Amino acid sequence: MDESPSPSPSPSPRKGNEIEHKVYARVGLLGNPSDVYYGRTISFSLANFWATVKLQPSDHLIITPHPTHDLVQFSGLDHLVKRLQSEGYYGGVRLLMSICKIFYNYCNENNIELSKENFTLSYDTNIPRQTGLSGSSAIVCAALNCLLDFYRVRHLVKVEIRPDLILSAEKELGIIAGLQDRVAQVYGGLVYMDFTKDHLEKFGHGVYTPMDISLLPPLQLIYAENPSDSGKVHSTVRKRWLDGDEFIVSSMVEVADLALQGQTAILEKDYSKLADLMNRNFDLRRSMFGDDALGSLNIEMVEVARRVGAASKFTGSGGAVVVFCPDGPSQVKLLEDACEEAGFVIQPVKVVPSYLNEDDLKTLSG
Ligand SMILES: Nc1ncnc2c1ncn2[C@@H]1O[C@H](COP(=O)(O)OP(=O)(O)O)[C@@H](O)[C@H]1O
Ligand SMILES: O=C(O)[C@H]1O[C@H](OP(=O)(O)O)[C@H](O)[C@@H](O)[C@@H]1O
Numbered sequence: 001m002d003e004s005p006s007p008s009p010s011p012s013p014r015k016g017n018e019i020e021h022k023v024y025a026r027v028g029l030l031g032n033p034s035d036v037y038y039g040r041t042i043s044f045s046l047a048n049f050w051a052t053v054k055l056q057p058s059d060h061l062i063i064t065p066h067p068t069h070d071l072v073q074f075s076g077l078d079h080l081v082k083r084l085q086s087e088g089y090y091g092g093v094r095l096l097m098s099i100c101k102i103f104y105n106y107c108n109e110n111n112i113e114l115s116k117e118n119f120t121l122s123y124d125t126n127i128p129r130q131t132g133l134s135g136s137s138a139i140v141c142a143a144l145n146c147l148l149d150f151y152r153v154r155h156l157v158k159v160e161i162r163p164d165l166i167l168s169a170e171k172e173l174g175i176i177a178g179l180q181d182r183v184a185q186v187y188g189g190l191v192y193m194d195f196t197k198d199h200l201e202k203f204g205h206g207v208y209t210p211m212d213i214s215l216l217p218p219l220q221l222i223y224a225e226n227p228s229d230s231g232k233v234h235s236t237v238r239k240r241w242l243d244g245d246e247f248i249v250s251s252m253v254e255v256a257d258l259a260l261q262g263q264t265a266i267l268e269k270d271y272s273k274l275a276d277l278m279n280r281n282f283d284l285r286r287s288m289f290g291d292d293a294l295g296s297l298n299i300e301m302v303e304v305a306r307r308v309g310a311a312s313k314f315t316g317s318g319g320a321v322v323v324f325c326p327d328g329p330s331q332v333k334l335l336e337d338a339c340e341e342a343g344f345v346i347q348p349v350k351v352v353p354s355y356l357n358e359d360d361l362k363t364l365s366g
């Protein structure tokens, strides 16, 4: 796939009969994972990595397995077992199938007529696999964009509803996830999100407020090849929250409050406050999930940053960490050296500006 990052999705997705959409990874900057629990988050789409989905008209409906992400041919049993141990059983095919089902059902339920044409879907991604950078929803979101264009129904499916369709495709597969990834990936840019229960239940979506990306200070991204399944990471805390566990319920409220305070801190460019909020966010996650569920390598990525005096937290459920170095370039250099020694990859964060045009913006609530 094209290796040069472009800051926005292709404005004209049709090339002849083929449609292609590109969707970026996302970083949960504050408040995650309270999005799974009627909370609030601030998240942005990350230009460093992306997934693409291609749709070509065809006689039959075909979902094409990816040659490496959906591996079904191995050099031997040892290769097969190693692969399953490191990356699990699943690739992107199930995500593509699931969004097709969700899209079809949504259109049926909302009297949106679909033509009888068929298509072939294929995907590619350079988002490090299962590292809490929303590789899963990037694939689903890009596929939904292809379907909206192929069937020419984009104007009939409201922007605010799309994150929910993308989430439904993963819920369908039993993956526990929240809306923040999908909102960042549908909207682009930096977004403050409020998932208050009453609003969600009344309107079927949260309140999503785009923010100016130039308000953000320089940030760093650390990650390691260390796939972890967000569904598995979340399952115990989710169960405890559903059971009304007081510690989990009150901690989640506190996590959500960090995003609220963070919105003010970012608007006022109060970066020392932002650093405190980021650190508190990870500390609360650690106390709720426990070190075993988070994994020692993931915790070490956070600690490496903290040892040089930087603020750090997970971008998602684990595998990648977003870092703010309040002391500037000299501290970034210290961090780079520490990451090299620890074997972690570090990159400066590049933020994708909002994808929304004026018509889309008019449909936003709040
Ligand atoms: N890079 C990838 N290539 C193919 N499928 C992927 C990839 N990343 C995630 N998936 C699919 O999405 C599911 C959920 O991934 P998840 O744990 O949410 O990772 P992420 O943090 O990248 O979103 C996986 O079990 C797999 O089916
Ligand atoms: O735990 C989190 O912060 C997020 O986990 C999932 O994202 P992923 O990139 O798959 O780790 C989930 O989908 C998000 O809603 C959570 O906030």
Ligand SMILES: [Mg+2]
Pocket: 134, 135, 136, 137, 177, 230
């Ligand atoms: Mg995911």
